[in-house]
Amino acid sequence: MIEDIRRCTDEARERVAGAQTVDSVRAVESDALGKRGTLSGFKKRLGTLSEAERREVGRELNDAMAAVRAAVEARRAELEAGERRARLRGERVDLTEVRPGRDAGHLHLVTQVIEELEDVFVGLGFTVAEGPEVEDDWHNFTALNFGEHHPAREMQDTFFVGLGSPREVVMRTHTSPVQIRVMEQQAPPIYSVMPGRVYRNEATDATHLAVFHQLECLVVDRGITFGHLAGTIDMFTKAFFGAGFSSRLRPSYFPFTEPSAEFDIQRPDGSWLELGGSGMVHPNVLRNCGIDPEEWSGFAFGFGLDRLAATRHGVGDLRELASTDIRFLEQF
């Protein structure tokens, strides 16, 4: 029996040494040491031996099994290291590489979307404005008709900045404060869009980011009606997405617009995507900016650019947009 054990052991070690993949090592391990393995089989036969023989053969068998186990572990570690090296080599990205006929870099997907939308709106006669990402309470909330203790303030979980008096300085929670800045600086008529980064203290998931992007649109002129709002939304969605897309408005609430509506776009397959909020600029907001609501009226809307970009390019998880993985970024 000792000879048989040695033969099985040598055979198993030879197979281990020749194994080229982790899977084939696992196969040898199971053939020799598994429940029905060749070496395990000898264990069952020990009972048929005399006590002296059993001791000797038992020792031989234990040593044999330990030797095969050690060979298996060593080969497995070797192959795993090799596979890891090969994978890393395959995933290696040379960030300094300039490939012929190809630009060294390109704009991020969200930046591309911002530039395209700016083109659409500039084509409709709008100007582009910007505002600061660190805002004061006046522009982010109070001038937008959020009452001091109004629950609507809690609609947007705010990151407060440790400057000034408590809760006075915030990371802007939307691009609507830029409406206020534009109206403070400029007399109507106003036709302006305001893209930018916004911040909310919320848990991130596939459809929510804590840092994301919005585009705000503001029109203030004489005789502006809800019809102009609906028409502008429909026109820009068709210009951006294509003629197969249409839009709809649903009643909603925002302190700075009255009436207010959320707007969705309909994809050619018939499904709806919620894009943003809209409404007629509230008279209090116009007054807060020194504009006479008896003479002027306006509409505004604002929507999420990350969701829009993700939808158009089939990105299932918004968090991927914040990825620094060049293999993801290179796709767009």
Ligand code: FA5
């Ligand atoms: C607003 O932010 C309003 N300022 C919009 C508005 C502007 C209304 C002008 C009226 C007039 P809301 O909180 O619903 O509204 O956000 C608007 C859009 O931003 C959402 O529809 C969604 O597309 C996007 N958005 C909101 N939260 C997140 C988030 N955490 N991650 C990614 N996108 C988000």
